Amino acid sequence: MTTALSIDSPRVEDGAAIWRIARDSEVLDLNSSYSYLLWCRDFAATSAVARGTDGEPIAFITGYIRPERPDTLVVWQVAVDEAHRGRGLAGTLLEALAVRATAAQGIRAIETTVTPDNTASDRLFASFAARRGASLEREVLFDGGLFPDGGHQPEVLYRIGPIAG
Numbered sequence: 001m002t003t004a005l006s007i008d009s010p011r012v013e014d015g016a017a018i019w020r021i022a023r024d025s026e027v028l029d030l031n032s033s034y035s036y037l038l039w040c041r042d043f044a045a046t047s048a049v050a051r052g053t054d055g056e057p058i059a060f061i062t063g064y065i066r067p068e069r070p071d072t073l074v075v076w077q078v079a080v081d082e083a084h085r086g087r088g089l090a091g092t093l094l095e096a097l098a099v100r101a102t103a104a105q106g107i108r109a110i111e112t113t114v115t116p117d118n119t120a121s122d123r124l125f126a127s128f129a130a131r132r133g134a135s136l137e138r139e140v141l142f143d144g145g146l147f148p149d150g151g152h153q154p155e156v157l158y159r160i161g162p163i164a165g
Contacts, residue, residue, distance in 0.1 A: 005051055005053055005055075006050070006051050007048055007049070007050050007051075007092070007096045008048070008049060008051070009044040009047060009048065009049070010039070010044050010047050010048070010057070010060065010062075011040060011044070012037055012040045012041050013040075014040050014049055014057050014060075015033070015036040015037035015038075015039070015040045016033065016036070016037075017056055017057040018036045018039075018040065018049070018057055018060045018062075018079075019031075019033045019036040021057065021059070021060060021079045021080070021081050022060075022077060024081070024082060025079045027118065028077050039062050039076075043062060043063065043064050045105070046063040046064050046065055046073055046097075046101060046105070047060065047061060047062045047063050047097070048060065048061045048093050048096055048097040048100070049093075050080075050084075050089055050092070050093055052084070057081075058080070058081045058084045059078075059079065059080040059081060059084060059089045059090065059093055060077070060078070060079060060093070061075060061077070061078045061090075061093050061094060062076040062077045063075045063076055063097065064076065065105065065107075066111065070106075071106055071107060071108040071109060072108070072110070072111055072161075073097075073098075073101050073105075073107045073109070073110050073111070074110075074111045074112065075094070075097075075110060075111070075112040076112075078090050078093070078094070078121065078124065090120075090124050091127065091128065094124065094125075095128070095131075098110065098128075098132075098163060102163060102164060107163065108161055108162045108163060109159060109160060109161030109163065110125075110128075110158075110159075110161065111157060111158065111159050111160075112125060112157075112158050113141055113142070113155035113156060113157055113158070114155070114156050115153040115154070115155060115156070116153055116154065116156065117153060125158050125160060128160065129160045132160070132163050132164075134160050134161055134163050135160070136158060136159070136160050137157075137158070137159045138156050138157065138158055138159075139156065139157050140154045140155070140156055140157070141155050141156065141157035142154060142155040
């Protein structure tokens with residue numbers, strides 16, 4: 001299925017590689033390199049990386065606990081290095097993170113946003129919900145007109161739950 005040797009929490013040293021994977025995806029909104037370093041430091045417990053045979057990150061998921069809903073994991077970004085796509089790695093990462101977050105933090109739901117043209121993410125989260133026997137609700141969270149840079153598609157909120165470890 002994949003060439004990853006391990007899936008674990010990101011370390012600060014992974015920030016640059018995660019930033020490069022996000023940049024090279026050409027579909028994610030790229031955050032500053034500094035933000036990925038902070039993410040690896042402050043949100044490592046709610047994020048995951050898959051490591052290749054050399055120990056370097058080949059895929060990642062960043063996430064955080066929603067402050068108003070402490071039983072909800074918000075998945076911020078998911079990306080797989082181009083050389084490792086098409087092998088189910090994103091789904092494997094999401095499963096591993098869900099298992100860890102439900103066991104360690106009592107997560108019962110996952111939220112994320114997906115733009116209407118992102119069929120890969122739609123399939124990832126729909127298949128995750130189906131495998132878990134969880135409901136999947138969709139609604140527009142942020143209309144495209146709210147974004148200051150213009151031309152942004154709406155961000156559709158996906159809420160999956162309940163999930164169990």
